[in-house]
Amino acid sequence: xxxxxxHEIVFRHLARYLGPHTAxxxxxxxxxRALQKPPEMVTRIDAPRLLQALKPMLRxxxxxxxxxxxxxxxxxxxxx
Amino acid sequence: MTGLTKQHKAILIAIPVITGLVYLAIQSFFxxxxxxxxFFVSEIALMKLFGAAGCFVAASRYRRREYIGIAWYLxxxxxxxxxxxxxxxxxxxxxxxxxxxxASTLRIIFVVIGNTGSAIGCIxxxxxxxxxxxxxxxxxRLQYAAIVVGIGLAIAIVGWxxxxxxxxxxxxxxxxxxxxxxxxxxIVSFSAIAPIxxxxxxxxxxxLAWPWALVTLSNxxxxxxxxxxxxxRQWALSEHTLRIIAExxxxxxxxxxxxxxxxxxxxxxxxxxx
Numbered sequence: 001x002x003x004x005x006x007h008e009i010v011f012r013h014l015a016r017y018l019g020p021h022t023a024x025x026x027x028x029x030x031x032x033r034a035l036q037k038p039p040e041m042v043t044r045i046d047a048p049r050l051l052q053a054l055k056p057m058l059r060x061x062x063x064x065x066x067x068x069x070x071x072x073x074x075x076x077x078x079x080x
Numbered sequence: 081m082t083g084l085t086k087q088h089k090a091i092l093i094a095i096p097v098i099t100g101l102v103y104l105a106i107q108s109f110f111x112x113x114x115x116x117x118x119f120f121v122s123e124i125a126l127m128k129l130f131g132a133a134g135c136f137v138a139a140s141r142y143r144r145r146e147y148i149g150i151a152w153y154l155x156x157x158x159x160x161x162x163x164x165x166x167x168x169x170x171x172x173x174x175x176x177x178x179x180x181x182x183a184s185t186l187r188i189i190f191v192v193i194g195n196t197g198s199a200i201g202c203i204x205x206x207x208x209x210x211x212x213x214x215x216x217x218x219x220x221r222l223q224y225a226a227i228v229v230g231i232g233l234a235i236a237i238v239g240w241x242x243x244x245x246x247x248x249x250x251x252x253x254x255x256x257x258x259x260x261x262x263x264x265x266x267i268v269s270f271s272a273i274a275p276i277x278x279x280x281x282x283x284x285x286x287x288l289a290w291p292w293a294l295v296t297l298s299n300x301x302x303x304x305x306x307x308x309x310x311x312x313r314q315w316a317l318s319e320h321t322l323r324i325i326a327e328x329x330x331x332x333x334x335x336x337x338x339x340x341x342x343x344x345x346x347x348x349x350x351x352x353x354x
Contacts, residue, residue: 015285015286016286017286018214018288020287021287023286026213059146
């Protein structure tokens with residue numbers, strides 16, 4: 001497997017719960033809202049802000065414990 | 081990878097299918113009227129207990145005061161109160177030496193509280209997309225159309241019966257409170273079918289699509305139960321056959337809530353393990 005871009009890593013984790021369609025839409029919405037840029041332009045430096053923006057949505061859908069576990073995993077994979 | 085294994089999915093599909101088949105097989109053994117009444121009461125009480133267990137299992141994955149956890153608890157509370165009502169204050173099974181008037185009052189209290197909880201829980205689930213900030217599929221107009229059709233269908237199926245029950249209330253029939261509370265709760269729950277289904281469609285391919293799809297099917301099961309009785313004259317079926325069909329759908333409504341709760345728990349647990 002090649003090196004994944006930050007938005008690809010986040011997408012993969014979101015899609016596991018939300019499905020590819022909603023994961024893609026959510027990623028686009030929250031990336032533009034928090035960073036004013038499309039997901040493809042998100043860098044590793046931007047990633048923490050993107051994850052912070054996604055947190056309320058994830059907490060609502062999967063609960064705080066699971067949300068924290070997922071975000072930790074994403075953070076690890078992004079080597080932040 | 082969706083977070084739910086193939087085995088999980090197979091179990092979730094098998095639960096309502098096997099339950100339905102077992103119900104159809106077992107009910108045929110009860111021929112005598114008294115035994116038959118006892119069978120239906122016991123069977124549906126058990127199904128409601130399963131429904132409650134599934135909802136509480138789902139809710140237990142969330143912390144206190146978390147939005148979806150509260151919704152699951154409220155729906156589970158409804159199933160549990162209906163189960164308790166059937167066993168403690170029912171017409172066929174009840175506590176010994178229970179005053180009939182007190183039993184009737186307790187039935188009303190349990191049904192009103194349960195249905196209020198379920199209605200609020202269903203509205204909460206129907207609004208999750210809005211609370212979480214995710215988009216539903218289709219244009220806004222299509223979404224509204226689906227919701228309006230759902231509400232129209234709910235009123236068409238339960239509305240006339242509710243109207244009649246209000247008439248019984250005016251005539252002083254205390255038991256009509258139970259019917260009115262159930263019907264109003266059903267109208268709200270059925271109205272939530274469209275947004276819950278749209279949420280399931282939005283999350284297709286993801287682990288969370290399963291609980292949402294199963295909650296939708298559970299509400300459809302209850303809708304078909306009401307439909308069976310609402311149009312009993314039009315079906316031109318014997319009461320015997322109609323009862324088998326109606327109780328089949330009520331059992332499916334309950335057991336699908338159980339499956340939905342399991343799916344919710346597995347979706348989250350499985351994903352965190354991956």
